[in-house]
Amino acid sequence: MPARKLPQVVIIGRPNVGKSTLFNRLIGKRLALVDDQPGVTRDRRMGEAGLLGLEFEAVDTAGWEDEDDASLPGRMRVQTQVSLKGADAALFVIDSRAGLTPLDEEIGRWLREQEVPVVLVANKAEGNAGESGILESYSLGLGDPVPVSAEHGEGVADLYSALVPLIADKAEQLELEAEQAKAIAADELAARAEAAAAAGEEFELEEHDPKAPLSLAIVGRPNAGKSTLINRLLDEDRLLTGPEAGITRDSIAVDWEWDDPKTGQTRIIKLIDTAGMRKRAKVVEKLEKLSVSDGLRAVDYAEVVVLLLDATRGLEVQDLKIASRVIEEGRALMVAINKWDVADDPSALFNGIRSALEEGLSQLRGVPLFAVSAKTGKGLDTMLGAAFKLRDDWSRRVPTSALNRWFDDALGANPPPAPGGRRIKLRYITQVGTRPPRFVIFGSRLFDLPNSYERYLLNGIRKQLGFGAVPVRLSLKSPKNPYDDNQGGGGKFSGPKS
Incomplete structure (x- = not known):
């Protein structure tokens, strides 16, 4: 990593005490899904948080439940326990209005055995309704509780x-290391500029840094193996998996270092896991709608999107709809x-999938297609x-x-x-942007230009x-002036086309 x-x-805390609400409050945006029903969060989610100038990485975790390790709630608890490894501090959240429960006491006992310092947070403490719960929480032996209202921003x-006493020194140390890294990068840039000047070449900053981290989103229908594939890449059980469909709810981003076997380079990839996307007609529950919307937002912010298919089910109409959405958003697919x-009869x-993609995605031919296995690591x-x-x-x-040169040769x-004997004039072309590449052609009488010529x-x-x-x-x-025939008699905007 x-x-x-x-x-x-x-x-950390049991279900429905407001962990995700507090997480969203700390990071300053609604990144984690929040709902009244318990158990919404399943995978741990990270975000850059700020608290009165104190910056840190907040980690939202699944609600702690006392279930068998093999069950879904049990696997969620194991993920929460693993999240504490390497952490600098923990916020143990309780519901001050509900008071202490046996599950709170179990979590408290486990936390006291850990080496990570703990801050006891008594949430939902607005008004006087939480006073008895706050007094009860002293029995956990984790110090003075901090009364807060994550929903209303009280107690910040x-x-x-x-x-501050727990993480301020670590924050200062990491900030110093970051400044040193920036200084080294600036020195390298200056050296490149100096070398270019010595060689008599013009030095320009690259618009795109090929060494920059790659934002890679994995999308697809439920049970295609998205989380399993990411776990295989990370070589750890970072994301919750299992036979149950729809385990992933939030879009989870994980930074990872990949050693390219061809070049020997170490590249940084932000892997983004998303919830399975079913047909819209089948998505009726509020929580699943929120999960799908969260996944679509992840696509919007990704650079490259991998549409993962299930070899045992082949290509379905829903896969083509997901692919079309990715292309419409201008992401590389x-x-x-x-x-x-x-797979049966792999060849x-x-x-068959290649042919179906060519036919179903006529707006973008030649989408890269790979055969992979999250189980064996193939491909x-x-x-x-x-x-x-x-x-x-x-x-x-x-x-x-x-x-x-290309434009002149193409024309x-x-x-x-020349419809009606009047030739359409295409004067020049310019590239106005990248990510995705965007071009504008200027000319006259463009309303008469056939779509076939644009293609x-x-x-x-x-x-x-x-x-x-x-x-x-x-x-x-x-x-x-679209009304002046001397200037070409009209205009046409045909974009965005892809």
Whole structure:
């Protein structure tokens, strides 16, 4: 795992005491799903938190339940216990209105046996209703409770006072290390600029740093093996898995260092697990709707998205809908067929899925397709290497000279049509953005330009300029005055097309 930049504070407690509400309060946004029913959180979730200037990494955990380790609640508890390893402090949250329960006492006993310092947080303490519960909590032997109301933001100053002695030194140490790393990076940049000047070359900052961490989201239908695949990559049981469908609810991001076997480089990847996405008609419960919305937001912020298929079920209509959503959002898409180790007639399956993708995703041909196995690890390094290449294509800017040469050659090889004897004039092209690549063509009489010619230009950009299977946006713009026939008689905006 990459070195942590902030001290880590884990939030622990039984179900429905307000852990996720407190987590959201600390990080300043509604990142964790919150609902009245208990057991909403299942995997631990991390976020950068701030408390009156004190910065740390907050970790939300599943509600602690006294169940067999093999059951789903038991596996959730084990995940919570593992989360405390390496943490700098823990916030033990109780419901002051409900008072102490036997489960609170069990958690308290376990925490007293750990080496991590604990702050006892008495949540839901607004008004006077929580006073008896606060007094009861002294019996836990974890020091003075800190009364707070996570929902209303009360008690923040007291929580700050309790946390500062535990993590302030660690925060200062990590901040110093971060400043040293920035200084080293600045020195390296200055050295590159100096070397370019000595060689008589122009030095420009790269718009895209190919060494930057890759944000990689894994999406798909329930039970496709998304969490299992991420656990395989991490080589640890970081995410909750099991035979039950729909275990994952929140979108969980995990930073990970991957050693590329081809180059020997160590690359940082932010792996994002998402909830399974069923057909919209089947999603009726509020919590599942929130989970799917959370997964879609994760897609919006990812760079590359892996659509994971189940080899035992093949490609279904819902998979194509998910893929289309990814493309519409302008993310770089790749498809992986999981459970390849148990696939029947693998060759026919692979070719069949390839053909179905070409037919079902006509807006983007040639989406990368991989056969993988989360169980054995087959194909995962190949998939990750291709993900970095796809991100590079998605982030690339074409030099102006190369773009103009391609444009002139494309027009010369296949001139625009001349409906009614009046030729459509395409004057020039420019790239206006990346991630995804976006191009604008300026000209006149663009309302008359057939869609087939736009596809011709779009396909040329992909094939001849090396963008391959990344979504490309192409827009057409006319002169400012659309009513002046002398300027070209109108305008057309055809984007975004991909």
